[in-house]
Amino acid sequence: MNGATPRPATPTHGSRPTLAKVAELAGVSVSTASLAFSGAGPITPETRDRVLAAAAELDYTGPNPLGRQLRSGRSGIVGVVIGDQLKRSFRDPVSVQVLDGLVSTLGENGLGVLLIPGIPSDDPARAVDPLVESAAMDVAVLVWGVSSDDATLTALQRRGVPVVVGEGRAVPGAGLVGIKDREGTAAVVRHLVELGHTRIAEIALSFGTAERTGPIDAARLAQVDRTPTANRLAGVRDAIEPVITWETEASLVEHGKTAGLALLDVPVRERPTALIAHSDLLAAGALLAAHELGLRVPQDVSVAGFDGLDLPWLSPDVLTTVHQPLAEKGAELGRAVIALLAGENPAPVLLDVELVVGSTTGPVPTPAD
Amino acid sequence: MNGATPRPATPTHGSRPTLAKVAELAGVSVSTASLAFSGAGPITPETRDRVLAAAAELDYTGPNPLGRQLRSGRSGIVGVVIGDQLKRSFRDPVSVQVLDGLVSTLGENGLGVLLIPGIPSDDPARAVDPLVESAAMDVAVLVWGVSSDDATLTALQRRGVPVVVGEGRAVPGAGLVGIKDREGTAAVVRHLVELGHTRIAEIALSFGTAERTGPIDAARLAQVDRTPTANRLAGVRDAIEPVITWETEASLVEHGKTAGLALLDVPVRERPTALIAHSDLLAAGALLAAHELGLRVPQDVSVAGFDGLDLPWLSPDVLTTVHQPLAEKGAELGRAVIALLAGENPAPVLLDVELVVGSTTGPVPTPAD
DNA sequence: ACCATGCCTCGAATCGATTCGAAGCCCAGG
DNA sequence: CCTGGGCTTCGAATCGATTCGAGGCATGGT
Numbered sequence: 001m002n003g004a005t006p007r008p009a010t011p012t013h014g015s016r017p018t019l020a021k022v023a024e025l026a027g028v029s030v031s032t033a034s035l036a037f038s039g040a041g042p043i044t045p046e047t048r049d050r051v052l053a054a055a056a057e058l059d060y061t062g063p064n065p066l067g068r069q070l071r072s073g074r075s076g077i078v079g080v081v082i083g084d085q086l087k088r089s090f091r092d093p094v095s096v097q098v099l100d101g102l103v104s105t106l107g108e109n110g111l112g113v114l115l116i117p118g119i120p121s122d123d124p125a126r127a128v129d130p131l132v133e134s135a136a137m138d139v140a141v142l143v144w145g146v147s148s149d150d151a152t153l154t155a156l157q158r159r160g161v162p163v164v165v166g167e168g169r170a171v172p173g174a175g176l177v178g179i180k181d182r183e184g185t186a187a188v189v190r191h192l193v194e195l196g197h198t199r200i201a202e203i204a205l206s207f208g209t210a211e212r213t214g215p216i217d218a219a220r221l222a223q224v225d226r227t228p229t230a231n232r233l234a235g236v237r238d239a240i241e242p243v244i245t246w247e248t249e250a251s252l253v254e255h256g257k258t259a260g261l262a263l264l265d266v267p268v269r270e271r272p273t274a275l276i277a278h279s280d281l282l283a284a285g286a287l288l289a290a291h292e293l294g295l296r297v298p299q300d301v302s303v304a305g306f307d308g309l310d311l312p313w314l315s316p317d318v319l320t321t322v323h324q325p326l327a328e329k330g331a332e333l334g335r336a337v338i339a340l341l342a343g344e345n346p347a348p349v350l351l352d353v354e355l356v357v358g359s360t361t362g363p364v365p366t367p368a369d
Numbered sequence: 370m371n372g373a374t375p376r377p378a379t380p381t382h383g384s385r386p387t388l389a390k391v392a393e394l395a396g397v398s399v400s401t402a403s404l405a406f407s408g409a410g411p412i413t414p415e416t417r418d419r420v421l422a423a424a425a426e427l428d429y430t431g432p433n434p435l436g437r438q439l440r441s442g443r444s445g446i447v448g449v450v451i452g453d454q455l456k457r458s459f460r461d462p463v464s465v466q467v468l469d470g471l472v473s474t475l476g477e478n479g480l481g482v483l484l485i486p487g488i489p490s491d492d493p494a495r496a497v498d499p500l501v502e503s504a505a506m507d508v509a510v511l512v513w514g515v516s517s518d519d520a521t522l523t524a525l526q527r528r529g530v531p532v533v534v535g536e537g538r539a540v541p542g543a544g545l546v547g548i549k550d551r552e553g554t555a556a557v558v559r560h561l562v563e564l565g566h567t568r569i570a571e572i573a574l575s576f577g578t579a580e581r582t583g584p585i586d587a588a589r590l591a592q593v594d595r596t597p598t599a600n601r602l603a604g605v606r607d608a609i610e611p612v613i614t615w616e617t618e619a620s621l622v623e624h625g626k627t628a629g630l631a632l633l634d635v636p637v638r639e640r641p642t643a644l645i646a647h648s649d650l651l652a653a654g655a656l657l658a659a660h661e662l663g664l665r666v667p668q669d670v671s672v673a674g675f676d677g678l679d680l681p682w683l684s685p686d687v688l689t690t691v692h693q694p695l696a697e698k699g700a701e702l703g704r705a706v707i708a709l710l711a712g713e714n715p716a717p718v719l720l721d722v723e724l725v726v727g728s729t730t731g732p733v734p735t736p737a738d
Numbered sequence: 739a740c741c742a743t744g745c746c747t748c749g750a751a752t753c754g755a756t757t758c759g760a761a762g763c764c765c766a767g768g
Numbered sequence: 769c770c771t772g773g774g775c776t777t778c779g780a781a782t783c784g785a786t787t788c789g790a791g792g793c794a795t796g797g798t
Binding site: 327 | 385428430431434435436438439442444445446455456459460462465466468469472473476479481482483484485486498499500502503504505527528529622623626653654657661681682684685696
């Protein structure tokens with residue numbers, strides 16, 4: 001019926017019905033049809049029903065999100081940049097629980113989460129994931145902090161994408177949600193000190209720059225370029241100077257075990273009497289190492305962690321740890337995103353942590369033992 | 370300079386520069402400016418440089434994805450529907466590894482992953498996540514199979530979104546990637562039978578319908594509505610009829626432990642001599658249960674799993690299991706997505722699995738023992 | 739010198755929806 | 769009978785980019 005279109009300048013899209021077709025069938029204008037779906041604006045029930053009936057007849061399932069997005073300038077998508085490789089990030093229940101809180105909070109507000117892999121830290125080019133450069137997103141969340149010259153952060157800011165940083169140092173103009181890392185490790189180490197420990201070894205989270213494993217010296221300590229790590233290191237030192245600090249490449253059981261074996265498999269006189277790990281997974285690994293070496297916990301060595309995970313397979317041991325509200329952190333990140341979208345400037349949030357004493361810490365062994 | 374625009378029909382978008390502004394500054398037409406960025410079509414290096422320079426001056430970071438997406442009809446986004454709650458799905462390394470393979474493969478092709486929570490199975494309304502109804506996506510991946518009347522699948526098909534199903538039954542018109550579940554459990558149970566076991570108990574994955582825990586009867590067995598579970602059940606029965614089958618609500622260590630305690634904490638005459646679990650996490654839980662009950666593995670009871678995960682904390686035990694190529698499954702899902710986008714009709718893929726015998730299975734204990 | 743051949747660049751249409759002011763309609767009041 | 773007010777519906781502009789054929793300009797062949 002309609003005259004020949006001038007030129008078909010477009011590839012034959014999957015010919016789904018459009019709002020225009022629905023409007024035509026319903027005998028109304030496109031703008032009225034739009035009203036029938038969006039509900040924004042007055043419309044007679046009859047008219048709406050007629051439009052919806054036409055839609056049903058054409059198998060029209062609702063406005064095409066792409067059109068809506070262009071018009072509104074919003075994609076409804078929040079980019080979530082996770083630490084490094086997905087595989088590794090998600091093997092850590094800490095990430096998962098935070099993400100869970102984040103996804104639910106955003107979901108309740110009609111926002112979807114676009115997963116953006118972080119950068120393999122061994123990439124010399126400090127390249128940025130292509131999605132960071134060109135994916136549509138209204139806000140980005142950097143879940144695991146930022147380093148001082150974070151290429152991803154820079155790219156996002158250049159694009160004008162508002163950013164929320166989790167567990168990071170404060171970034172001007174960006175939302176921030178963290179926990180009291182420093183107070184946390186300080187509390188747990190103070191607990192160990194009160195039990196009489198003086199030779200305390202520390203198993204630290206990744207330093208953020210080159211992935212390394214092993215004991216560190218003062219020079220290396222100065223290179224920390226990752227916020228939660230830096231804060232937890234500082235907290236430990238608020239209570240005591242550890243006899244040795246062991247750097248790990250990631251917060252996983254196997255790395256904790258490696259560290260534990262290295263730290264504990266030494267003559268008893270040099271052996272630390274307590275291990276403080278920056279994460280529960282690392283602590284769990286250290287615990288396994290202690291068991292494997294035939295050491296009794298906590299009689300021979302105390303072990304403490306950080307996070308407050310529920311690790312059923314550690315049974316009957318119950319880890320002494322610092323509990324942090326992971327899902328709540330995720331929810332708080334979500335709220336910061338919502339606030340940013342509403343044009344507000346969310347205040348930084350620092351959540352409380354709590355020392356939870358379990359069965360893996362006890363009085364320092366007497367030398368005579 | 371420019372005359373008054375007729376009417377400002379739009380909210381003041383975050384006034385980022387547009388391609389038109391860049392073109393104006395560079396003194397070229399919008400179409401030429403587009404060419405400078407997309408590289409599709411001939412353009413003089415000088416012209417391109419002039420456009421890029423203008424872009425740099427205006428802080429224009431590249432074409433707005435929303436505009437591009439509307440024009441091309443493609444969002445570059447793949448919706449990934451995960452089983453149920455994020456928290457639970459991702460506590461299972463199986464999901465994570467598959468997702469990792471999927472994300473990398475899609476990433477290499479410029480596609481992003483939109484995380485879509487599945488439905489809390491306790492939702493009586495069988496509602497669908499809003500994202501399923503209205504988020505922009507070119508393809509959707511249902512990672513953990515579909516049930517017979519899957520509301521999410523239906524909604525996606527109505528929308529005309531192509532679907533790839535992982536681990537599911539075949540769906541007409543949808544891509545399919547799975548593993549040889551049936552052959553897998555058959556192989557591991559046959560291994561147990563060869564070791565002399567006849568009293569074999571089975572710890573099964575969730576049945577998909579109501580979340581239940583506990584022993585099942587024949588009636589319940591007929592209600593299985595989840596493909597991997599159904600196939601693994603069938604595989605077991607290809608080798609032997611288990612003396613008892615225990616249904617779990619999810620594939621997590623604690624559920625395996627509960628099952629293990631229930632199955633093993635009985636008089637020795639009734640006790641199964643071997644446990645076959647549908648997943649490594651369940652098997653690990655059963656193993657912990659056996660240890661807790663003071664049973665030696667494999668002298669008193671054999672335990673086998675499925676998946677081939679690397680579970681360092683099981684040490685020194687090494688689980689007998691069926692290895693499945695998880696990352697490869699993810700990659701294969703990704704390839705199916707790409708194929709679908711290319712207009713092809715990807716053939717179903719069924720990946721091989723392999724029995725890997727560890728230290729947790731051994732000869733059936735002699736009754737005299 | 740003239741015409742054919744390329745190679746760039748430009749204009750205009752288009753993707754699918756939202757939105758805002760204007761227009762149309764009906765009814766009540768003067 | 770005419771006019772004013774309140775609702776609903778409509779037209780047209782707009783979001784930001786891509787794409788295709790047409791047009792312009794310069795080069796090379798005869």
